[in-house]
Amino acid sequence: MTQLRAWLTADTPVSRNHARAIQAYLSWRALASNPLTMIGLLIVVALVVFATLAPMLAPQSPVAQDLTQRFIAPGTQYLFGTDEFGRDILSRILYGARVTLYIVVLVAVTAAPVGLLVGTVSGYFGGWVDAALMRITDIFLAFPRLILALAFVSALGPGIENAVLAIALTAWPPYARIARAETLTIRTSDFIAAARLQGASGFRIVVGHVVPLCSSSLIVRVTLDMAGVILTAAGLGFLGLGAQPPLAEWGAMVSSGRRYLLDYWWVATIPGLAIFVVSLGFNLLGDGLRDVLDPKSS
Amino acid sequence: MIEVGNLEVSFGEGAAVIRAVRGISFEVAAGETFGLVGESGSGKSTVLRALSGLNPNWSGAMHVDGQALGKRRSKAFHKLVQMVFQDPYGSLHPRHTVDRVLAEPLAIHGMVDVDRRIETALVEVGLGPAFRFRYPHQLSGGQRQRVAIARALILEPKVLLLDEPTSSLDVSVQAEILNLLQRLKRERGLTFILVTHNLAVVAHMCDRLAVMNAGRIVEEMDVAELRRGEASEAYTRQLFNASLGYNRARARELITFE
Numbered sequence: 068m069t070q071l072r073a074w075l076t077a078d079t080p081v082s083r084n085h086a087r088a089i090q091a092y093l094s095w096r097a098l099a100s101n102p103l104t105m106i107g108l109l110i111v112v113a114l115v116v117f118a119t120l121a122p123m124l125a126p127q128s129p130v131a132q133d134l135t136q137r138f139i140a141p142g143t144q145y146l147f148g149t150d151e152f153g154r155d156i157l158s159r160i161l162y163g164a165r166v167t168l169y170i171v172v173l174v175a176v177t178a179a180p181v182g183l184l185v186g187t188v189s190g191y192f193g194g195w196v197d198a199a200l201m202r203i204t205d206i207f208l209a210f211p212r213l214i215l216a217l218a219f220v221s222a223l224g225p226g227i228e229n230a231v232l233a234i235a236l237t238a239w240p241p242y243a244r245i246a247r248a249e250t251l252t253i254r255t256s257d258f259i260a261a262a263r264l265q266g267a268s269g270f271r272i273v274v275g276h277v278v279p280l281c282s283s284s285l286i287v288r289v290t291l292d293m294a295g296v297i298l299t300a301a302g303l304g305f306l307g308l309g310a311q312p313p314l315a316e317w318g319a320m321v322s323s324g325r326r327y328l329l330d331y332w333w334v335a336t337i338p339g340l341a342i343f344v345v346s347l348g349f350n351l352l353g354d355g356l357r358d359v360l361d362p363k364s365s
Numbered sequence: 366m367i368e369v370g371n372l373e374v375s376f377g378e379g380a381a382v383i384r385a386v387r388g389i390s391f392e393v394a395a396g397e398t399f400g401l402v403g404e405s406g407s408g409k410s411t412v413l414r415a416l417s418g419l420n421p422n423w424s425g426a427m428h429v430d431g432q433a434l435g436k437r438r439s440k441a442f443h444k445l446v447q448m449v450f451q452d453p454y455g456s457l458h459p460r461h462t463v464d465r466v467l468a469e470p471l472a473i474h475g476m477v478d479v480d481r482r483i484e485t486a487l488v489e490v491g492l493g494p495a496f497r498f499r500y501p502h503q504l505s506g507g508q509r510q511r512v513a514i515a516r517a518l519i520l521e522p523k524v525l526l527l528d529e530p531t532s533s534l535d536v537s538v539q540a541e542i543l544n545l546l547q548r549l550k551r552e553r554g555l556t557f558i559l560v561t562h563n564l565a566v567v568a569h570m571c572d573r574l575a576v577m578n579a580g581r582i583v584e585e586m587d588v589a590e591l592r593r594g595e596a597s598e599a600y601t602r603q604l605f606n607a608s609l610g611y612n613r614a615r616a617r618e619l620i621t622f623e
Contacts, residue, residue: 080498086462090500257456260419261516265470266443275469279460 104355110348118164125158159315182242190250230309283360290353294346366395372425387580398557400574447517453509507538564608
């Protein structure tokens, strides 16, 4: 253990991977020193664990109806109670974590790289490339996010995949803007000039020199946006345009539980709390990542 | 080795145009160290950036090693001419290890034997292999500048453009870097163009120098004349006097040149 620690804090790395391991370890230590960030990380890790292990952890099927067991209050028999069809809310929350994670991951892996690429290319090459890409970005930015998502979903039909597509399509323009702004400050620096003097192609400079410097602020922004993505997905679900019944999705659960809110509070409140906790987790994690990763803060 | 004829460089357009370099010509022989001296804003760094290809907004004629230079430079040109920047804190990528900094030019030019070349380059600039996998933030200013010199030399260029390579380093490190450059020049038969405002550095490094003011070359002289203080132009004399240090009588004599 002490040997490993010495290896991870050595000031003369002996190989490429050693240097990387030291960097990762130092970032991790900076991240771990902030208790709020660790709470956020814990929540996000818990979301992933619950989502992957949902079939094992859930006491019942999320869609099994039992009309003799309607509206049972949270207690020993049903930890989170049951809903209007007698379905176990705990099981539905656990399976709902899968849907939430699916949305979050899919939006992150589609919107973030597109935004990063559009922004860095636009910022680095400038001129008509910049003008064209930024006007397209402007068009997407001009629409309110939920409204554009609504339009997409109504054109493509309701469903979880279309909701994700709609959210991803509206999520990338801010990333492109951030990446472009970062690129504009980076492109005039001497190390880019040095790379150009070595004969590096524009592609090599964007991918090898500009993207690594933009990605940290983008990761932070994506993490902070995750709460918004979850809420948008929940909002689409709430409006009946996201996940369709009987699929367990937190927003749709809040929506259907709303009718019984006064008599049976848990039906809408429990999934609402789940949305709240996961959004909070992503926000705390994003804040901590900003402190560690943002090159401007150090 | 290098011929520059009637070089003009301007920034901006229309009414806001700034003519940074206004028709200068000079020649540098192979193996020579040529100094470009002048105050801030005299256009000396702009000449270097135009020559290196970083600034394409120039007119006139430039030849390196007999080849006329266009607006876009070939890979062969980059292998022939390299540059060392003023600020070692800005000229190294903050997320790249020394290893990556030195491996990249080799990859671009498809040169083989990467490991050996990187280790030799580090030894030559006096750093040694222990520094190979460090990040720039783990290096001092002088060590960073050594890495920048290693990066410039790893392609085995014939010409090195030096843009105030020591002005952001402290005095003891300045001497080390200058001696390092002198040694590398002797060993490899390099040709240097050194841009600086420090006449002591010029006297130490250069064979000939050109004094620039307001985008023009005021005077060309060799370094022996500089040492004897035999400047024929008033501007050069004033620059020389200023380098002798501050006193009240001298400060009163200062005039503005346009």
